[in-house]
Amino acid sequence: MINLHSRWMDLRRLDELAANDTEIHRLNPCTKIVTTAIFLIVVASFSKYELISLFPLFLYPLTLMNRAALPFSVIAKRVFATMPFVLFIGIFNPLLDHTPGFQVGPFLISNGWISFFSILLRFILAVTSALILVATTGMDKIGSALLRMHVPKMFVIQLMFMYRYLYVLLDELSRTLLAYSLRSFNETGLPFRVWGPMLGQLLLRTIDRAQRIYQAMLCRGFSGEVRLLRYNALAKKDIAYCLGWSAFFLAARIYNIPQWLGALLIGRY
């Protein structure tokens, strides 16, 4: 449990990475948001049983991680942390859908399993691209870009505060758990009976602390506008970036690139 504190420090890595300065970081935030959105739409638009044709899309997150110097482990760790959700979403497919899909040697793979892995892949693609967006842009810039794109201010502020207070909540949680673990001997994990009081405490303390932070922001003139020191204006390279990737996403959506590559190999040799 004591480990939680270091985990929480680790959580903020995304913000630290966002302060880096690479060619991807320097792109206009609007460009990155739009490109990510197109990517997500394309990923979601594949049919339920699509598996192989999803693979070329991994080029996008991998290229970005490479160009923006994002450590693979930081992103991978966060994707794994969200994995339980998708397992619950997809786990019933193999149980309910037994129609035969294709055969690998003696094994018959049912469509249920194919759709399960399809969901898994799409989930990894989506979460990775969203994490990359945050790690290369930073939440404050995303907020200001959304405002520029005329997203209603109320939504943007909700989003920014949620992100900010998430840290506050985790910070409080790590301290509460530490205090608990220091006075509970030989206990592993949190017994069920203390969950109620602890969550209640946590909620109240977080609300208090969130209130104080909000007051501190108000004291320094916060009025809901997100103002930034640096704003990267839309340049030609931004448009090229967005159009280039979009073209690739569409190509990957329309043509089954792995099949085509395979045919090319078989056809030639």
Next chain:
Amino acid sequence: MSHHIIEIKDIEYMYPDKTKALDGLSLRILHGEAVAIVGANGAGKSTLLSHLIGVLIPSSGTVRIGDYPLNKETLTHIRRSVGMVFQNSDDQLFMPTVFDDVAFGPLNMGLPPEEATQRALDALKTVDAVHLKDRPPYKLSGGQKRSVAIASVLSMLPDILVMDEPSAGLDPYCRRQLITLLQSFKHTKIIATHDLDLVIDLCERTVVLSNGKIIADGPTLQIFNDDVLLQKGRLEKPLRMQGCPICKPAIR
């Protein structure tokens, strides 16, 4: 510079759980004065400070800062002239880097980015923290956090500085640096603290609070010499004014 007189008249404040935190309190602070607010825990110090920046609005009575009465319409103006340094620096520093945090105020005041950058740099220079500018605030030490928190307020060029426990949690060296720094400021200063030795160094006037009321208001040394009053306010003579038990042991 306009003369920023702070005038508090008969304010009362009751928390939603019906605890009366301030009980008919009146206070007048002149331009350029340095005033210490001292008193026991729960005497109402922080509540009083919260009224000066409009974080809390009194249930009855009035607060005037300079030419403006404090109300919803004047709040923006008042918050520009009153800079508040919070008790817990972690509450005050919320941006991803120190520099962004210090520039947050000036940008919200509508200054163009170049000017906000300059202001932030100047403020960081004043507190001797320019080298920290690209660090994330939550990774700084307690003393560094306090310096940055002060810079984040200074960058807005306030006329009045309000501080809640500025020396709490600082090591002796950082505390001394803070005192030297604050001595160099020409602002009107209002400091709520338990550190009475700091008060001797910084404030010529002291206000003693007890149960939401002012029980004494006068020159610092005069108040600290009044043993009965100190006891009533649940305070103790500053260490510097007590005889040294090692050099001059009390005669039994």
